[in-house]
Amino acid sequence: MATDCLFCRIVAGDLPCSEVASSENTLAFRDINPAMPTHVLVVPKVHVPDASHLRAEHAEMLAELFETARQVAGQEDLADRGYRLVFNVGADSGNTIGHLHLHVLGGRTMGWPPG
Amino acid sequence: MATDCLFCRIVAGDLPCSEVASSENTLAFRDINPAMPTHVLVVPKVHVPDASHLRAEHAEMLAELFETARQVAGQEDLADRGYRLVFNVGADSGNTIGHLHLHVLGGRTMGWPPG
Secondary structure, eight states: OTTTTTHHHHHHHOOOOOEEEEESSSEEEOOOSSSSSEEEEEESSSSOOOOOOGGGGGHHHHHHHHHHHHHHHHHHTTTTTEEEEEEEESGGTTTTOOSSSSEEEEOOOOOOSOO | OOOOOOHHHHHHHHSSOOOOEEEEEEEEESSSOOOSSSEEEEEEEOOOOOOOOOGGGGGHHHHHHHHHHHHHHHTTTTTOOOOEEEEEGGGGGTTTOOOOOEEEESSOOOOOOOO
């Protein structure tokens, strides 16, 4: 755990969040600045800086992250209508938090390009 | 392999693509309608319909998909400036191809929300 990491502190329970789902190695909570009607972040409980740091050793965690995302989509009634899953890496993407987080976005028709 | 699947046919070599990278279980090629200066799709060679079908059994393939995405980002000079990784699921997201594909997008500053 990185004690200066906002999402590590949320995972540890030191900071509050609006929890939506969780599993052994992941936590899902609402984005505090929702960009769409549904906007949930799914994070690994272990500290991984961003998607460029994913390696073979993260395989099981990564699969679990997507299982939690699927659960979130079901709970939010997005399974039938669809949703978008986004990882941002680095400045051009606008990423500001140095702990891997998968954006689960939906609740309206989305445009293309994605940003 | 689903013989009526466009991306299975690309993986099999039955249809051409502009290949960017590959690994044992993944293939990366340029989107034929690029939405940004860099727009590459990374697909598993095995047929998985979309991200809502990912399960624990796909863990290693999924990690490999992100390793290939990282390789693509390096080749496209996006590692330092950043990039966005997107999975679309269902109608609201605009998904039109029923074979899992990770969009690797970059080469300009991106806005938010992502579509």
